[in-house]
Every structure is written in C-alpha cells, then in structure tokens.
Amino acid sequence: MQPQAASFFQSLSDRRLATAFLIGISSGFPWVLHGSVLTLWMQAEGLSRTAIGYLGVVAVVYAFNWIWAPLIDQFRIPLLHRLFGQYRSWILLCQGLIILLMWLISNVNPADGLLLVGLYALGISAVSATQDVAIDAYRVKLFTRDEMVEKIPYASALAGAGWQTGYTFLGGTLALVLGGESLGFSWPDVYRLLTLFMLALMLIVIMSPPPCADEEDAPERADAAATMPSKRQFQWLRESVIVPFSEFFQRCGLRLAVGILLFLFCFRLGEAMLGRMSLVFYVELGFSNDEIALYRAFLGGGATVVFSLIGAFINTRFGIVRGMLVGGLAMAASNLLYAVMAEVGPEPWLFVVTLLVDNFTAAFATVCATSFISYFASRTYTGTQFALMTSISNFGRTTLAAGSGVIVDGLGGNWALFFVLTTLMVIPALLILIWMARLLERHRARETA
Numbered sequence: 001m002q003p004q005a006a007s008f009f010q011s012l013s014d015r016r017l018a019t020a021f022l023i024g025i026s027s028g029f030p031w032v033l034h035g036s037v038l039t040l041w042m043q044a045e046g047l048s049r050t051a052i053g054y055l056g057v058v059a060v061v062y063a064f065n066w067i068w069a070p071l072i073d074q075f076r077i078p079l080l081h082r083l084f085g086q087y088r089s090w091i092l093l094c095q096g097l098i099i100l101l102m103w104l105i106s107n108v109n110p111a112d113g114l115l116l117v118g119l120y121a122l123g124i125s126a127v128s129a130t131q132d133v134a135i136d137a138y139r140v141k142l143f144t145r146d147e148m149v150e151k152i153p154y155a156s157a158l159a160g161a162g163w164q165t166g167y168t169f170l171g172g173t174l175a176l177v178l179g180g181e182s183l184g185f186s187w188p189d190v191y192r193l194l195t196l197f198m199l200a201l202m203l204i205v206i207m208s209p210p211p212c213a214d215e216e217d218a219p220e221r222a223d224a225a226a227t228m229p230s231k232r233q234f235q236w237l238r239e240s241v242i243v244p245f246s247e248f249f250q251r252c253g254l255r256l257a258v259g260i261l262l263f264l265f266c267f268r269l270g271e272a273m274l275g276r277m278s279l280v281f282y283v284e285l286g287f288s289n290d291e292i293a294l295y296r297a298f299l300g301g302g303a304t305v306v307f308s309l310i311g312a313f314i315n316t317r318f319g320i321v322r323g324m325l326v327g328g329l330a331m332a333a334s335n336l337l338y339a340v341m342a343e344v345g346p347e348p349w350l351f352v353v354t355l356l357v358d359n360f361t362a363a364f365a366t367v368c369a370t371s372f373i374s375y376f377a378s379r380t381y382t383g384t385q386f387a388l389m390t391s392i393s394n395f396g397r398t399t400l401a402a403g404s405g406v407i408v409d410g411l412g413g414n415w416a417l418f419f420v421l422t423t424l425m426v427i428p429a430l431l432i433l434i435w436m437a438r439l440l441e442r443h444r445a446r447e448t449a
Helices: 003-012 015-034 036-044 049-064 069-074 080-105 114-141 145-179 187-207 218-230 233-252 254-266 269-285 289-298 302-318 320-344 348-376 382-401 404-410 415-424 427-448
Strands: none
Touching: 015 036, 015 049, 015 080, 015 114, 015 145, 015 187, 036 049, 036 145, 036 187, 036 269, 049 114, 049 269, 049 382, 049 404, 069 080, 069 114, 069 382, 080 114, 080 187, 114 382, 145 187, 145 289, 145 302, 145 348, 233 254, 233 382, 254 348, 254 382, 254 427, 269 289, 269 320, 269 348, 269 404, 269 415, 289 348, 302 348, 320 348, 320 415, 320 427, 348 382, 404 415
C-alpha cells in the first residue's frame, strides 16, 4: 500500500472523526426546519416565490453569532457544565430550545400568520446559530494542536458530510417522505414528528467524548469563566470580544485578515442562491415530493460521506489555495446542470446526474472552506474566531439568497438564466483567492520562521 493511502486510512480510524460526523448532523438538521420544510409548507399554502425567498432572511442571524460567541467560550451553564463540559452543555441547551420552537411553529399556519411563523423560524435560526458556535469549537478542541494539519481536513470533511446528512438526507428526505404524497402527513405534523429526531441527536451529544485538554488555554478559560459575573461590563467586553478579534488581525496581518473575510463573504453566494430556490424549482419543473425524496435519499447519506472524504484527500494533497480554487470552480460549474434541467424538463436521469455532481462539488467546497477556517482560528479563542469567519460567510449567503425569489420572478420565471447567473457569482471570490495566495505564503513563512 502506498504511504499516502496508508496515512489516509490510518487517519480515518480515529474515533473522534466519527464524533465530528455525528455532531455535524446536529448542525445541519435545523436548516431543514427554517429552510426546506418551511419552503414546501409555504408553497403548499399558495405563497409566492418572492415571499418564500424573503422568509429565508431569517437565516441572516447565522452571520451575527460572533456577537454572542464569547459567551459560549466562557459562560458556564449551571449543572449542564458539570455533567458535559463547556461546549457540549451549550449544544444540549440549544437542542432543547429547538424542540420547543418546533412545537410552537407547528401550531401556526403560514397563510394566516406569516409574521408569527417568521418569528419562530427566526428563533430556530438564532438558537441553531448559537449551537453552531459550540459545535465548531467542540470539533476543533477534539484534537491537539499537533494534530491540526493531519486531522482537521478529515474532521472538516466528516463534519460537512454530517451537515449534509442532517440537512439533505436524514432531515430533508425524511421530512419530504412524511409530507409527501404517499404518507401524506400535514406539514405541522411533520414538525412534531421531527422532534423525535432531535431527541436522538441530543442522545448522540450526551454519548460523545469530552474534548482534549488544551493546556495552553485551559487555565485562562477556567479563570475567565469563574470570574466573569463579577467583572465590570467594559472589562468583560474587552477580554471577551475585543481581544479575540484583535488577536485574529494581529496574528494574520491586516491584509491577509481582510482578504480571508472578503473571500469567505463571496465564496458560496451562487450556491446559496441556488439552494434557497432548488425545492421550488423541482416542484415547478414537475417532480413530486415523493420523487424528490427518493432521488435525494439515493444520493444522500453514504454518498455525501464518500464525496466529503474525497474532498478532504484532495484538500490535504494540494493544499488550501489550490484545493479551494478547484472546489470553487467545480461548485460554480455544477450550477450549469440546473440550467440544462430547466431547458430539458423533468427527466429523472438528468435529475440524478445533477444531484450527483452538485452533492460532490458542494461537499468538496464545504471541506475546503471548513479546513480554511479551522487553519486560521486561534486555539485560545476558538469559538469566537470560528464564529467570526463563518458569520462573514453566512452573511453573504443569507442576505443575498433571500432575494433569490425576487430575481427569479424578475426574470419572468426564467430558471435557466437564473442558474447561469449563480454560476458567475463565484468569479469575485476566485479573484480574491488568487490575490491571497502570496499573502498566505508569507504568513506560512512567518509561522515556520
């Protein structure tokens, strides 16, 4: 066996990677609740594409979770912290709140109370965004600093696969099957049944291992958490918010730090635009909910895991810049297949091919982006800095994606042209990435000096 292949399979034998995958499911699943399930429910109630697109703006809260990320890094939840530690206790609290919000939203009809539905969906987004801070920090803390280069790409791959499994396969497909033509549950009942799935995710968190002891920052964190309630407001703001962000800019340098944030803002705009309208497109093209569920199930779960691992292998083989360049080009080009679908019509074989390519390129891009963020996040301020970078990425995706329905309506329902436009949206990010290449080389040189 070749040394590279042997190292690849040896890395996959680490049980902590399975934890990264399972916890990733918890991160992806809530997007079903304020995304695909709500989209289909609103469409079934006769709401317009513009309204469906605009309600997606609730996801913009993911772009601001860096504001309260210092709390997740420092504040200890009574009782839960003693039982499950800093980050798992926050994950469990958030999951419990999501279950409560699921029951609340299931008791309102979007056609009669769209504002209330929107508020509950915003609540799910806010709690889910908080959970993401804890999940990202917990995953990074599962590994020591010495393991970062070797393990993080695979942990990121499996976390991305878990996210896709929670969103597309276990969450999205399950919801489509329950609300499809065969079983015929009402959409409120779908929400209630999915609470059982969330309870299973809570059990996974309870059984997950504690993170590695981080001797560099553990004493500092323990002291900060213990004394935080007695600090003055400004002092807490400085140590919990200003210091983590200023450390990021000082460590990376102003130009590289700004380049990182600009790139993350632009990188997945086209994918986000497509994702918000994809289910509406499938239904308008002529596919039933059962057909959509079948094809997504066929290409979900195991296929996503395989795609993510291939992406991790490519990422570790070619490095951050080249890996993201290839991933960005592939992700954008896959959108053109949707344009072909719009012209050809509801052909099952073309639907399968499109989903296959799209799932692969999306998984690849997710691995690249998560590894990219993990590489630049501080070990001392993991949750806060990870949240900052993912928030910048989410801000571009959620704010602009909310207008996707307006764009489709403005194009007169010309889906093919819409998908061509989403393909072109990756160009600014790739130009920024090329500019960043030299800055990254200098940054690495300084780190190894």
